Amino acid sequence: MLIFWVCSQPFARSVRASLAMVDLKSSAHGNGPGSQAWHGDDANKKLLHYSPWNGRFYFWHRHRLFIFERSRSYGELGFTREEASISYFGRNPNVLKELLDECRRHYLCLVKNKTCVFEHQADRWKPSKSRSKRDMSTVMLNKKIKKMLVDDISEFLNPETRKWYSTRGIPYQRGYLFYGPPGTGKYSFSFSIAGQFNLDIYILNIPTLDNHSLKTLFAELPRHCVVLLEDIDAVGSKRIVGSNKDVGQSTSPPQTPAAKMVALSTLLNVLDGIGSPEGRVLIMTTNHIEYLATALIRPGRVDMKVEFQLADEDMISQLFSFVYDPKPTDDCELPQLAQEFVAKVPKLKFSPAEIMSLLLANKRSPGHAIASVDTWMEKIGEERKKLARTNSWMLDGVDGF
Numbered sequence: 001m002l003i004f005w006v007c008s009q010p011f012a013r014s015v016r017a018s019l020a021m022v023d024l025k026s027s028a029h030g031n032g033p034g035s036q037a038w039h040g041d042d043a044n045k046k047l048l049h050y051s052p053w054n055g056r057f058y059f060w061h062r063h064r065l066f067i068f069e070r071s072r073s074y075g076e077l078g079f080t081r082e083e084a085s086i087s088y089f090g091r092n093p094n095v096l097k098e099l100l101d102e103c104r105r106h107y108l109c110l111v112k113n114k115t116c117v118f119e120h121q122a123d124r125w126k127p128s129k130s131r132s133k134r135d136m137s138t139v140m141l142n143k144k145i146k147k148m149l150v151d152d153i154s155e156f157l158n159p160e161t162r163k164w165y166s167t168r169g170i171p172y173q174r175g176y177l178f179y180g181p182p183g184t185g186k187y188s189f190s191f192s193i194a195g196q197f198n199l200d201i202y203i204l205n206i207p208t209l210d211n212h213s214l215k216t217l218f219a220e221l222p223r224h225c226v227v228l229l230e231d232i233d234a235v236g237s238k239r240i241v242g243s244n245k246d247v248g249q250s251t252s253p254p255q256t257p258a259a260k261m262v263a264l265s266t267l268l269n270v271l272d273g274i275g276s277p278e279g280r281v282l283i284m285t286t287n288h289i290e291y292l293a294t295a296l297i298r299p300g301r302v303d304m305k306v307e308f309q310l311a312d313e314d315m316i317s318q319l320f321s322f323v324y325d326p327k328p329t330d331d332c333e334l335p336q337l338a339q340e341f342v343a344k345v346p347k348l349k350f351s352p353a354e355i356m357s358l359l360l361a362n363k364r365s366p367g368h369a370i371a372s373v374d375t376w377m378e379k380i381g382e383e384r385k386k387l388a389r390t391n392s393w394m395l396d397g398v399d400g401f
């Protein structure tokens with residue numbers, strides 16, 4: 001918050017030492033810290049952000065002289081740690097408190113209507129991007145299940161519930177498991193939950209973690225947040241590398257070597273541990289519920305399991321209506337076109353992500369989307385065959401070793 005605020009101050013533009021960062025993720029009007037430099041015709045590409053760096057910077061604010069210091073130290077294993085501090089010439093601590101409160105308000109303004117996403121780099125959390133909130137209505141899911149889930153989280157986050165947990169000495173946490181094939185909306189819905197309840201989302205990608213980083217990252221989670229544990233089936237997996245059992249419909253690459261894996265016991269300890277944050281909404285996702293240890297998804301750790309399915313009739317129709325404006329086109333009303341589309345797309349065979357890719361490729365012409373269904377199905381079929389061949393080739397390769 002302090003750095004975001006400092007970057008917005010006039011003095012930050014004229015300091016001697018700046019850190020220049022290339023903005024790879026945000027759009028031209030991204031909200032990263034620092035001023036943006038515009039370069040000719042390619043103005044939107046590879047924007048640079050500048051922020052005061054590596055030194056002491058003196059500046060006046062509300063008739064007082066402040067010092068902002070920022071530096072980098074090298075931690076274990078060569079990872080770097082950024083440090084920033086603020087001080088002023090005077091004795092009244094309230095001056096600094098007021099300034100920090102101003103930083104907080106400035107930051108909250110920047111992230112208004114956004115969901116802040118935190119990802120991990122080694123064993124440190126990094127704010128990755130603040131993205132516009134995603135409305136829940138844009139993620140198609142069985143209406144009853146959606147309502148049940150939202151009501152459950154809403155009840156859990158109610159301040160009265162918190163008191164209820166605390167008076168009974170029950171850890172104030174709630175866990176959900178989202179399972180189903182790739183591209184069915186597990187991530188998208190988790191993201192929209194964070195937006196709906198005004199929470200930041202912390203994403204842990206299990207296959208990229210080891211025991212140490214998982215423990216460290218969990219210990220640094222804030223009190224109220226959504227924690228998304230992605231690809232939870234990579235934990236102390238029941239899968240055997242190269243075994244035919246895993247070939248089936250699996251689209252996952254071969255397993256991470258055991259030394260780099262998160263052990264089930266570590267994850268269970270972390271989930272139940274004393275340091276586990278209060279008010280945490282934990283969402284675990286997997287494409288393979290069949291590989292999960294029963295202990296991991298027992299009630300108390302997972303309070304609700306939600307299946308995300310390939311698109312059924314209702315979802316196909318919802319996706320179609322979501323993409324096209326409700327106005328008459330090609331002499332036909334949109335609902336009629338939606339019906340035609342629904343009739344052509346086989347049910348429970350394609351993921352919403354696959355259907356969205358067809359619709360988005362034809363976003364200006366619903367008629368064209370309908371006409372392209374057959375070609376699109378052939379293409380997806382080919383892609384799936386190719387993927388299955390690659391998977392079995394990779395697993396054979398592992399067997400060979």
Ligand SMILES: Nc1ncnc2c1ncn2[C@@H]1O[C@H](COP(=O)(O)OP(=O)(O)OP(=O)(O)O)[C@@H](O)[C@H]1O
Nearest residue numbers: 138139140141181182183184185186187188352353
């Ligand atoms: N149910 C859905 N409703 C609307 N859009 C969807 C839905 N499912 C997927 N999509 C779209 O498909 C893309 C991929 O979705 P998402 O990442 O949420 O899927 P996922 O289930 O988390 O996939 P994976 O298991 O591979 O991580 C997103 O752009 C999303 O908007």
